[in-house]
Amino acid sequence: MRPKMAITGANGYLASLAQLYNRDAFDFVRVSRADVDYTRPVEVARHFERLDFDLCLHMAADATTAHCEGDPEGTHKVNAESAIAIAEVCRARGKRLLFVSTEQCFNAAPGAAPFSEEDEMASTTRYGQQKIEVDTWMRGHLDDYVVLRLSWMFGLPLPHVTPSPSILGNVLAALRTRTPTAFRVHERRNMTYAQRLADQLPQISELPSGVYHFASQNGRTTYESARLVARKLGATPADIDRLIVPDEETYADRPRDFRLASDKARAAGIELATFEQDVDACLGDFGWK
Ligand SMILES: NC(=O)c1ccc[n+]([C@@H]2O[C@H](COP(=O)([O-])OP(=O)(O)OC[C@H]3O[C@@H](n4cnc5c(N)ncnc54)[C@H](OP(=O)(O)O)[C@@H]3O)[C@@H](O)[C@H]2O)c1
Numbered sequence: 001m002r003p004k005m006a007i008t009g010a011n012g013y014l015a016s017l018a019q020l021y022n023r024d025a026f027d028f029v030r031v032s033r034a035d036v037d038y039t040r041p042v043e044v045a046r047h048f049e050r051l052d053f054d055l056c057l058h059m060a061a062d063a064t065t066a067h068c069e070g071d072p073e074g075t076h077k078v079n080a081e082s083a084i085a086i087a088e089v090c091r092a093r094g095k096r097l098l099f100v101s102t103e104q105c106f107n108a109a110p111g112a113a114p115f116s117e118e119d120e121m122a123s124t125t126r127y128g129q130q131k132i133e134v135d136t137w138m139r140g141h142l143d144d145y146v147v148l149r150l151s152w153m154f155g156l157p158l159p160h161v162t163p164s165p166s167i168l169g170n171v172l173a174a175l176r177t178r179t180p181t182a183f184r185v186h187e188r189r190n191m192t193y194a195q196r197l198a199d200q201l202p203q204i205s206e207l208p209s210g211v212y213h214f215a216s217q218n219g220r221t222t223y224e225s226a227r228l229v230a231r232k233l234g235a236t237p238a239d240i241d242r243l244i245v246p247d248e249e250t251y252a253d254r255p256r257d258f259r260l261a262s263d264k265a266r267a268a269g270i271e272l273a274t275f276e277q278d279v280d281a282c283l284g285d286f287g288w289k
Helices: 013-020 041-050 065-070 072-093 126-141 167-177 195-199 201-205 222-232 237-243 263-267 275-285
Strands: 004-008 027-031 055-058 096-102 145-150 152-154 181-184 191-193 210-214 244-247
Touching (some): 072 096, 096 126, 152 167, 167 181, 167 222
Parallel strands (some): 004 055, 096 145, 152 191
16 A cells, blocks of 8 residues: 655645655655645644644745745744644554755855754744754654755746756746846855656665765856756857856855755765756757757
8 A cells, every 4th residue: 555645835846846756655745735724833733733734745845035024924834833733633543744844944054064964053034044953853753754955956947846046947938038147156066856756755765764965976066057057958158158157256265065965865875966967867858969
């Protein structure tokens, strides 16, 4: 019998992709904003107390940094308090919780990248701080959980699967609309093909309890990454120079490097690669070459 996986944010990008490719592995119990109001954590807890599920993949979040800065209290309820309410129900009912965290937990971390699972987290953004709060609570209070800290994910649209903003989407938009678009020179982050997450959800769901970084490795700045993507998409050198332009200002005073080391996930059998290999894999899947 297939395990019943409660999946929150069921209509979101990563959740839709995960469901599309795992119909044989799980019976998904979809939970979305139409079912629960994440600004009311007590109601969220009640919903999960009554829900029939074996394990939960909590993906729902307001992941828009500007929303989190503009409405810190409301988004704290959605991103932190409701997530912890779900975690408390999972603990009381003996259900495993998979929580999707983020590289943004390290955007102001004191150490040096690439960050391991044990490194100290710190974030300048409310979004990152809200994720850190849940991540920390789970590690302190749960015995059976997986916290998956994702790098920036990318992919292309499929029917009923609409990608979140990504390096690939941003470069495609620059090329398609022929709009010069700035990419950060003083930022380094890993970027991962989202299909890897969908394809490996069964293995991820069975990882030993703990925190894992899920990131294909990337030595490039965001600007260099954008130029690479443009080249892979077949843009001419002249178009790349004209349309993919350097943002030299952002973080010039304090360059950001929040790349995640993913040795632990790879040692546990999860396949991750490099950003360039992931771009090739994605474009290959969609017939670009
Ligand atoms: N994409 C990335 O690069 C990335 C990187 C690191 C971590 N993550 C994390 O991965 C998860 C999924 O991300 P995603 O890219 O798939 O994002 P997404 O497409 O925005 O999906 C998130 C879903 O959460 C629900 N949601 C959004 N805002 C909400 C709100 N204010 N109140 C309640 N529910 C809300 C919605 O689903 P329903 O309408 O079904 O409720 C939404 O579709 C998030 O937790 C995000 O923080 C993503």
